[in-house]
Amino acid sequence: MKVYPSGNIRNVALVGHGGTGKTSLVEAMLFNTGATKRIGKVDDGNTVSDYLPEEIKRKITISSSLVPCEYREHKINVIDTPGYSDFYFEVVGAMRVVDSMVIVMSATAGVEVQTEIVWEDFPDTPKIVFINKMDRENANFYKVLDQIKESFSDNIVPVQLPIGAEDSFKGVVDLIKMKAFIFDGGTGKASEQEIPADLMDDVDKYREALVEAAAEADDDLLAKYLEGEELTDSEILQGIKEACSKGTAAFVFCGSALNNIGITPLMDFIVDCGATPDRHPFVAGKNVENEPLSAQVFKTIADPYIGRLNMFRLFTGHLKADSVVYNSNKEKEEKIAQILIMTGKEQANVPELYAGDIGAVAKLS
Structure with missing residues (x-):
């Protein structure tokens, strides 16, 4: 593995209730970066992060596990954490050393107990939400989104909207690029298409909320936005990056880790907008590479x-x-x-x- 400078490192913890698919998400990320040749499955006992005999036997994560992913000349240090309360101390240890967290939720179960606990215990840590299992029966992105908004005081802002649900789930609408991405059979690759006409009302509504969240994070962008000027895509991305690093908004993605749908856009967002190591509270404001060890x-x-x-x-x-x-x-x-x-x-x-x-x-x- 290569050695990476500080600016090309992202440290994230995957957190959330047990059974939401955190370990499966790690597997998809590894596959998409070429680190593995197939996506391991918890049920088959062949995942990279759940390697302890007791984890394989019980089909749950017991111990937090570090899994670095090399992607787009960056290194994403992913820590897969347990989702059951008996092992919560593992989550606390991981959260000390990451710069942001990806909160994984089930599109069928929504906000669950351990999700609430970790969100409330680490209110200042930048948050990205991944609504997983969009391909499952009774999956409902908008229902879960409403639950998140009702449960937490944070500014909850979707970056994507799903295309289809349950058996018909096949892709996402990117609200920054304003394009649809249809994924191909577990490869993690997607074709860019125009947004389906029947989604445009929701797309316009949530796109406006995204632009507003981006503008509020940067004084210059906010002034431009309030004057009625349209922000460019690069300005929106700039504002989102600032909002994500400051933790002023929690940005929402969706997909299916098991079927490798929506994973690469999540990784792109972590690289482009995720908090960098110099934003950690321990070192904020310092030139981290030039300080003493x-x-x-x-x-x-x-x-x-x-x-x-x-x-x-x-x-x-x-x-x-x-x-x-x-x-x-x-x-x-x-x-x-x-x-x-x-x-x-x-x-x-x-x-x-x-x-x-x-x-x-x-x-x-």
Whole structure:
């Protein structure tokens, strides 16, 4: 895996109630980036992030798992987290080191208990909502959207609208590009088409809400908007990026992780508009790559060959293999022999990491 500068790193946690499809979403993302040759399934016990024997047996996520995805010259560090309350401490650990969260919801079940808990526990973390399982029986995007608006005080703004539902779900309308995208048979690829005429009333309504949310995030855009001038697509994208990073709006997507519909637009949004590492509250306002080294361990796992592995986020500075760092908990210096990148249970060595990245080291004191 390549080494990425801070500006090309995005750290996101997939959170939400159990059974909403977070692990399946990771699988689709890996497939779409070419990291895997097929989309694993939880029921088959062959997913990258759920690799513990108990996870495979119970068909649920028990331990948070790091899965980096290389996409469009960026590295998206995805942390797949458990959705059941017994393992909520895993969610809390992951949330310390990410810059935004993707809240995965079911198009059939809507807002559920663990979704409410994580949303309320981390009110200031930038939020992207992915309404999954649009291909399932009784899927209803607009019903779930209304539930989200009723449940939370945030400004809830769709970026996409679905084309079809249940068995007829086949694509999305992009409210920024004002185009329809029809997806092809699980490949993750889509053809661009004109928006169906019967959707235009909803499209116009939600497009206006999106433009308004973008304008409100930037004073110059707001002045232009209030004067009645039309914002360009690039200006809308600029405002959305600012709103997403500030957390002034939660942006809503939809799709089917299992059938790989709507996943690439979500990844594009994370790259184009997702919060960057320098927006994290720990380092806000700093030039993160030029500051002295600082990192935080957020998880420790046992490896059968190496032993104890400490997973960490590098908040500032630049870490090289075979360097010496100061352990503030133990008040002593330690040698970092190897730097590892974890992809589920798999490990890869890298020579260095830049601020904002997430890695692992063996056997810290």
